Amino acid sequence: MISSLTGTVQTVALNTAVIDVNGFGMLVNATPGTLSALHAGREATVFTSMVVREDSMTLFGFATAEERDVFEVLISVSGIGPRTGLAILAVHSPEEVRIAANTKDTAAFTKVSGIGPKGASRIVLELNGKLVPTGAPVPSASGGGNVSVWEPQVIEALTGLGWSEKDATATLKSLSKADPDVIAAGNVAEILRAALRSMSSGTRV
Structure with missing residues (x-):
């Protein structure tokens, strides 16, 4: 292995x-x-x-051993394949998954594309006792909202994925008009996901 x-x-x-x-x-x-x-x-x-x-x-x-370990527990659940497990960790941090499983928060899992209410209920049922919170800090959804903090990180991530800095900057500019709430929150992961959705579709939001 x-x-x-x-x-x-x-x-x-x-x-x-x-x-x-x-x-x-x-x-x-x-x-x-x-x-x-x-x-x-x-x-x-x-x-x-x-x-x-x-x-x-x-x-x-x-990126971390904890993320891998949570992934392996997730794919042990009936009906969760590797792609869905990866999708869950694209939306939630490992600690957020642990908290959702421990508190039976089905709504957290329905935020993941492809998981409906029935699937979410099965997930929290099967994860019962398998994932418990560690007490690690959970990234704040507010993120500070400071453009000077998140913008260079998002642009670097997008250029690292193959897009030009010009296209990355233009996409973020369009995103700030189309989805100001995401931008205002200043959460790097959320902004990156929104930008990736826009860029991979071939159109700017």
Whole structure:
């Protein structure tokens, strides 16, 4: 089992990255948050989980061991595949998942695309006792709202994913008009997700 990779980042795409480990290009599926910290040509370490199927072996990468561990618990739930597990961690931090599972907060899981009320109820039922809060600080949704804090981080993440700085800046400018609430909150992960949705659709919001 491959539990982590350390090597030089070759490429970073919207949902994946390729990391050169001693001459082997390892394709890793990851969340936007994890991918935003990876930059082509730089060395990086990602914690990984390998999902083995009859016809494939797929690596999923995470910024922290805790994120990987929560992912592995999530995909042990009936009906949650690796893609859905990754989607949950793209929306919520590991601690937020722990809190939602512990408090039976089905609404938190329905915020994830593809998970409805019935699926959310099954998730909290099956996660009962498997995930408990650690007491770690949960990132504030308010984030401070200071453009000087979040804007360089989002632009760097977008350029690291392959877009030009010009396109990244233009998208954020459009986003500030189309979705001012997201911008005002100043949450880097939320702004990045909104920008990625806009840019991957081929149109600016």
